[in-house]
Amino acid sequence: MATQKISLYWKEGVHFESEGPGGMVSIDGSEEVGGQGKGLRPKALMLSALAGCSGIDIGSLIKKMRIDVDTFDIDVEAELTDEHPKFYHKVLVNFNFYGNHLNQTKIEKAVSLSIDTYCGVMEMFRQFATVETKINYFPKQ
Template identity: 45%
Template sequence: MAKEQVKVSWLEKMAFSAEVNGHKITLDAAEKVGGEDRGPRPKPLMMTALAGCTGMDVVSILKKMRVEVEDFNVTVEGDLTEEHPKQFSKMHVIYEFKGKDLPMEKLKKAVSLSEERYCGVSATYRQAMELTSEIKVTE
């Protein structure tokens, strides 16, 4: 079984330094809870992981399908519970493609393959919360 590992080290106050794949990320809390806002909070990084994972899949799949897009963005919206521990109850993924005469069936197929077969972040999150998505296309 393959293993992944990250190391997070406390810097000061509420700040931590994370080393991920040889890259450093500073995590911090908002000033109102004792942080200095030196970096992102952990929960939004969960949405970043989902967006990056599925986005990379979709780009790779579309390349194999010979579909060329001018621009591509993935937005993830998350609904948090009101009570502690505050956790995501739902995430909604918006795939935004830009290009001329993009074949919607191939876009849907690429998104579906990512969500259902390739994206390990989606697979993990689906066990814990509702995941929904939509595709938007502009020319």
């Protein structure tokens, strides 16, 4: 069984740096709790992890499946519960693909493999939230 470790370093106030496999990221709280905009907020990092996990899968699958895509991006929107502790209970993941010769069948297979098989962060989110996914296609301009 694999184990991962991060270290969190206090910089000042509610600003921290998190170091883990592959790099560092700055974390800061909201202005209401003394944050100064020096990093991502922890819940936003969760959404970034979700998009990043699936993005890495899809980027790898685009290469393996030889899918012709100019570029793609992922937008994640999430709704928090009203009561503390507030957590995401609804999540929408938009997969946006750009190009003039998009093979939608191959793209749908790549996205499906990511969200149903490979992306562990997606599975973690499903443990506490309703997750909806949507694939969008845009011509190159």
